[in-house]
Amino acid sequence: xxxxxxxxxxxxxxxxxxxxxxxxxxxxxxxxxxxxxxxxxxxxxxxxxxxxxxxxxxxxxxxxxxxxxxxxxxxxxxxxxxxxxxxxxxxxxxxxxxxxxxxxxxxxxxxxxxxxxxxxxxxxxxxxxxxxxxxxxxxxxxxxxxxxxxxxxxxxxxxxxxxxxxxxxxxxxxxxxxxxxxxxxxxxxxxxxxxxxxxxxxxxxxxxxxxxxxxxxxxxxxxxxxxxxxxxxxxxxxxxxxxxxxxxxxxxxxxxxxxxxxxxxxxxxxxxxxxxxxxxxxxxxxxxxxxxxxxxxxxxxxxxxxxxxxxxxxxxxxxxxxxxxxxxxxxxxxxxxxxxxxxxxxxxxxxxxxxxxxxxxxxxxxxxxxxxxxxxxxxxxxxxx
Amino acid sequence: xxxxxxxxxxxxxxxxxxxxxxxxxxxxxxxxxxxxxxxxxxxxxxxxxxxxxxxxxxxxxxxxxxxxxxxxxxxxxxxxxxxxxxxxxxxxxxxxxxxxxxxxxxxxxxxxxxxxxxxxxxxxxxxxxxxxxxxxxxxxxxxxxxxxxxxxxxxxxxxxxxxxxxxxxxxxxxxxxxxxxxxxxxxxxxxxxxxxxxxxxxxxxxxxxxxxxxxxxxxxxxxxxxxxxxxxxxxxxxxxxxxxxxxxxxxxxxxxxxxxxxxxxxxxxxxxxxxxxxxxxxxxxxxxxxxxxxxxxxxxxxxxxxxxxxxxxxxxxxxxxxxxxxxxxxxxxxxxxxxxxxxxxxxxxxxxxxxxxxxxxxxxxxxxxxxxxxxxxxxxxxxxxxxxxxxxxxxxxxxxxxxxxxxxxxxxxxxxxxxxxxxxxxxxxxxxxxxxxxxxxxxxxxxxxxxxxxxxxxxxxxxxxxxxxxxxxxxxxxxxxxxxxxxxxxxxxxxxxxxxxxxxxxxxxx
Numbered sequence: 001x002x003x004x005x006x007x008x009x010x011x012x013x014x015x016x017x018x019x020x021x022x023x024x025x026x027x028x029x030x031x032x033x034x035x036x037x038x039x040x041x042x043x044x045x046x047x048x049x050x051x052x053x054x055x056x057x058x059x060x061x062x063x064x065x066x067x068x069x070x071x072x073x074x075x076x077x078x079x080x081x082x083x084x085x086x087x088x089x090x091x092x093x094x095x096x097x098x099x100x101x102x103x104x105x106x107x108x109x110x111x112x113x114x115x116x117x118x119x120x121x122x123x124x125x126x127x128x129x130x131x132x133x134x135x136x137x138x139x140x141x142x143x144x145x146x147x148x149x150x151x152x153x154x155x156x157x158x159x160x161x162x163x164x165x166x167x168x169x170x171x172x173x174x175x176x177x178x179x180x181x182x183x184x185x186x187x188x189x190x191x192x193x194x195x196x197x198x199x200x201x202x203x204x205x206x207x208x209x210x211x212x213x214x215x216x217x218x219x220x221x222x223x224x225x226x227x228x229x230x231x232x233x234x235x236x237x238x239x240x241x242x243x244x245x246x247x248x249x250x251x252x253x254x255x256x257x258x259x260x261x262x263x264x265x266x267x268x269x270x271x272x273x274x275x276x277x278x279x280x281x282x283x284x285x286x287x288x289x290x291x292x293x294x295x296x297x298x299x300x301x302x303x304x305x306x307x308x309x310x311x312x313x314x315x316x317x318x319x320x321x322x323x324x325x326x327x328x329x330x331x332x333x334x335x336x337x338x339x340x341x342x343x344x345x346x347x348x349x350x351x352x353x354x355x356x357x358x359x360x361x362x363x364x365x366x367x368x369x370x371x372x373x374x375x376x377x378x379x380x381x382x383x384x385x
Numbered sequence: 386x387x388x389x390x391x392x393x394x395x396x397x398x399x400x401x402x403x404x405x406x407x408x409x410x411x412x413x414x415x416x417x418x419x420x421x422x423x424x425x426x427x428x429x430x431x432x433x434x435x436x437x438x439x440x441x442x443x444x445x446x447x448x449x450x451x452x453x454x455x456x457x458x459x460x461x462x463x464x465x466x467x468x469x470x471x472x473x474x475x476x477x478x479x480x481x482x483x484x485x486x487x488x489x490x491x492x493x494x495x496x497x498x499x500x501x502x503x504x505x506x507x508x509x510x511x512x513x514x515x516x517x518x519x520x521x522x523x524x525x526x527x528x529x530x531x532x533x534x535x536x537x538x539x540x541x542x543x544x545x546x547x548x549x550x551x552x553x554x555x556x557x558x559x560x561x562x563x564x565x566x567x568x569x570x571x572x573x574x575x576x577x578x579x580x581x582x583x584x585x586x587x588x589x590x591x592x593x594x595x596x597x598x599x600x601x602x603x604x605x606x607x608x609x610x611x612x613x614x615x616x617x618x619x620x621x622x623x624x625x626x627x628x629x630x631x632x633x634x635x636x637x638x639x640x641x642x643x644x645x646x647x648x649x650x651x652x653x654x655x656x657x658x659x660x661x662x663x664x665x666x667x668x669x670x671x672x673x674x675x676x677x678x679x680x681x682x683x684x685x686x687x688x689x690x691x692x693x694x695x696x697x698x699x700x701x702x703x704x705x706x707x708x709x710x711x712x713x714x715x716x717x718x719x720x721x722x723x724x725x726x727x728x729x730x731x732x733x734x735x736x737x738x739x740x741x742x743x744x745x746x747x748x749x750x751x752x753x754x755x756x757x758x759x760x761x762x763x764x765x766x767x768x769x770x771x772x773x774x775x776x777x778x779x780x781x782x783x784x785x786x787x788x789x790x791x792x793x794x795x796x797x798x799x800x801x802x803x804x805x806x807x808x809x810x811x812x813x814x815x816x817x818x819x820x821x822x823x824x825x826x827x828x829x830x831x832x833x834x835x836x837x838x839x840x841x842x843x844x845x846x847x848x849x850x851x852x853x854x855x856x857x858x859x860x861x862x863x864x865x866x867x868x869x870x871x872x873x874x875x876x877x878x879x880x881x882x883x884x885x886x887x888x889x890x891x892x893x894x895x
Binding site for chain 1: 402691692693715716717718719720726728730733734735736737738739740744748749751752757759760761762764
């Protein structure tokens, strides 16, 4: 709880200033390679939110980032840094694929809940091992979750190349899911908006929105959330209150891993409709930036995920439309956004806080300090120039 | 320009956000005197000294040192101006020798040998002049707290400090060590050094200072000659109203045994035995005070009784033995047995500083069906409960939505007390009840403890403030090095005797 400034400034104004700074520096970089930054910005914005096509991709990417962002956010609340979203989402993909391929699903509405459970369980189990190693063996979760990303990648290659591959096929991927295990996309649900048949946006977006609401309730309304936050704020206090660090670490990581695993609903069941190599495509890492920028609040995560979705889609457009804008340039821009919104957050925060504080003091000054205002200091008037 | 003034501050103001920590403070400190600065926690003493030592920059005002206007942008500038500071928490390298610590940051050249030799000579001289004997080759972590503090003073003197600032120097010392420190300080004063002593202990001010300045709520309310004032007057200046310095209580009427502890032992993470066989008993309706210099096992005693340290031995509450080793041994099960705990460090353990008051009011009791439905928390029930408790414990401001960190130390403590006392426990563990608490609130907290005792509860009081132990306890046990050195009745003992026990000296040894 920050009392220095109003809440809207904390969750809206500061991210916007950060974003503006990031775009400004990005513009400088674009100008440096001899391109027109304004044209680049136009393509970036227009490509991401200027058409139904753009929105389709922007929201599709955002769906991935919401899941991984929530995953990181839940762990953050317990002061655990889960960098393993990448591996947990990949394993979630395995869970989703196994569910989708297991039986002859009559309808997606039945397959989806089963896949949700499958994805969550596999993601959660992949997070459970590092969590267990931390609580029982003291192995730091940052290290182990990173290592588990690599193990997950290797495991997926092995499984897809040797076990799950369609016999006779050369490509390391599973068979395409049957009709009843494919999720309807935005063109099916909202035909009048004008999404194309090929849009990857699908019902998983709604699952992501539900996940935001669920995480909000978990963190701020449930007893478990109360204990997770208490543990995250102060471990000695948690011990004093009889909150078991082992239990909270395990549960927070299971939930976190489960949320990462959910991402596979979108990428595997919604888009590819089969399990391919690396269905996650870096979304696990973007989730860290999303959680940081969203200040671990579900609403903030949602907004930050939209922004990063737009950056991904707009960035892809930029490489198409503008000669000389390489994939690496887009990475630079994305990195700048992460740098300014995450790492350099305090650079903007402190001056803005000071500004609000000085503005707050100003209106007090002209008021006479009467006995009715015991809190007012007679010297306040002197502070003002 | 007044040459007789070591330090003069004129119109110093400093604000942290909306909090005005120092308001237009002016003070003159005469050369060759011991000048006390007294005030409650949060009165702005430390801020003022941090400005003088270059940690903070004042928003406005001027500093004169030796009559010359001086800018102090950082601590190096303060050192150059002849100011030395001894912090409450020492800033020593634990695995360096005394000599190495003394020259650290003040080496004369790239090679250490000449500096070490010079420091050794100086140390020898200081030891002779002021009975500041410290083995120059001892490793810091092997030294006692009193000796470590001497090293801090030596560090300042090695840097040719003329003005020495000590921030709450006796907090970690036994009475005997404190007396020794005061002898050193007097010797330094007689040599012409100027000493500023920051403290909240009235007794020390009366004992050693020549002049005393009182701070209240960021302002300097008075500067008086110590000889011309009294503790009562100083307390009134600090608080702004008359304060009862004594606790009014009737003799205890002990009932049945509530807590029995036999041969309790705790070994810490570093394999050091912190409790070496503690035996004690507390009856209903009495306060057992544990006196001792901090770090002699009192914290571990509270932790194992409170359920979050493991150990061996027997603890019985109301005749029933409780598990202290197994997996069922945690703070939750202790609470279920009727043990409430006001921890020593309320900011680290007792409260979640970022939680609002209403979230803290159920902390540790959040399992209570009153506060949750199994899955969801009953936030409105917590808020109602909080408003109610805030009113009865006079928490100010009575705003349940304020984060714990935004309350003053005294009001934070009242929140913890309200939470623990209102559970109607059989046994209350209470550690450092008034540490960092303003005098006004101390009075209130002491009254609550006595009232709880009079209701027939058993109370284990741990405090490093001997005055507090003497005032509240019905029996006093002194801890030293993980053992109980002896038990005394407050009416039949005195600070001197307790001080010896606190230093580990018993009659047999003496």
